[in-house]
Amino acid sequence: MRENRNGTRLFFTLCLMILLSFVVGCSSISGKSQAESETTSVAADEMLTVRVLDVGQGEAILIHTAASDTLIDTGDVDEQDKLRRELKAAGVKEISKLILTHPHADHIGGTPVIFSDYTVKEVYDNGEPTTTKLYRTYLKSIKEKGISYRNLKDGDVLELGDGARLEILSPTEAMVETSTNTKGKRNLNINSITARLVYGSFTMLLTGDAEKETELGILDRHDKSELRCDILKVGHHGSKTSSSAQWLNAVKPGVAVISCGKNNDYGHPHDITLKKLEKINAKVYRTDTDGTITIMSDGKTYKISIGRGVEQ
Ligand SMILES: [Zn+2]
Numbered sequence: 001m002r003e004n005r006n007g008t009r010l011f012f013t014l015c016l017m018i019l020l021s022f023v024v025g026c027s028s029i030s031g032k033s034q035a036e037s038e039t040t041s042v043a044a045d046e047m048l049t050v051r052v053l054d055v056g057q058g059e060a061i062l063i064h065t066a067a068s069d070t071l072i073d074t075g076d077v078d079e080q081d082k083l084r085r086e087l088k089a090a091g092v093k094e095i096s097k098l099i100l101t102h103p104h105a106d107h108i109g110g111t112p113v114i115f116s117d118y119t120v121k122e123v124y125d126n127g128e129p130t131t132t133k134l135y136r137t138y139l140k141s142i143k144e145k146g147i148s149y150r151n152l153k154d155g156d157v158l159e160l161g162d163g164a165r166l167e168i169l170s171p172t173e174a175m176v177e178t179s180t181n182t183k184g185k186r187n188l189n190i191n192s193i194t195a196r197l198v199y200g201s202f203t204m205l206l207t208g209d210a211e212k213e214t215e216l217g218i219l220d221r222h223d224k225s226e227l228r229c230d231i232l233k234v235g236h237h238g239s240k241t242s243s244s245a246q247w248l249n250a251v252k253p254g255v256a257v258i259s260c261g262k263n264n265d266y267g268h269p270h271d272i273t274l275k276k277l278e279k280i281n282a283k284v285y286r287t288d289t290d291g292t293i294t295i296m297s298d299g300k301t302y303k304i305s306i307g308r309g310v311e312q
Contacts, residue, residue: 194208
């Protein structure tokens with residue numbers, strides 16, 4: 001009798017896995033999160049889904065739980081149609097939280113689309129201003145629509161519902177203040193909001209365009225046990241100014257995800273970064289060659305699929 005029940009459960013687990021592979025497309029990898037090794041079968045509703053969207057140049061990441069849709073960054077100004085298409089394909093109806101890691105155009109460029117097409121409940125950024133028209137329009141939209149607006153700092157925690165949360169690792173208030181008060185050219189990448197997404201024992205690091213200086217600061221302020229991750233969204237589109245050896249050795253991802261435009265002018269991702277990721281045996285996914293990268297986790301294991309067409 002017991003064997004029968006186990007057999008039936010195995011049969012349904014296999015059916016669910018085959019169905020998921022079929023729905024999410026071309027190719028996939030499964031992994032066990034670092035703290036757990038047990039395999040479970042759960043309905044798609046109970047899963048956390050992270051989509052590193054193929055928005056060409058720039059970056060946009062969608063985190064879906066049964067309770068909310070959180071969008072981190074919005075891609076570049078010229079890529080608004082791609083953002084619109086990707087969000088529609090993902091079945092987004094409303095943006096619970098919009099987080100802008102830093103005010104460069106390839107991250108806040110799609111904000112006009114978001115404010116015109118969706119109800120946005122809350123907006124978060126790092127509080128570091130810039131002088132571009134795009135940035136001023138973004139702030140104006142928040143004010144006009146009366147959207148809740150807050151700056152995120154190291155130590156903050158954002159609850160995403162269903163037990164998923166974002167732990168903010170950088171910047172600190174002092175970093176933003178110093179940078180804002182510095183006359184001359186500032187590197188806005190340094191203060192990119194960097195966060196650890198936690199769902200059960202599954203963890204993913206989200207880094208915006210954080211550079212080596214940001215990484216070393218985080219290593220200084222945080223215990224290494226707080227930084228280990230299953231998946232790393234590689235900083236600054238795979239640029240050589242990010243992904244220091246100290247950082248990669250501390251966070252030790254099994255999988256590294258890079259968001260970059262096809263044949264981009266910046267040479268992203270850089271060969272040096274790819275070699276470093278190879279050295280730590282991280283499996284690399286890239287939006288320029290793989291399209292949208294979808295990560296699903298039940299809080300214990302995770303599964304990655306590439307290509308679009310995931311419908312919720
Ligand atoms: Zn960028």
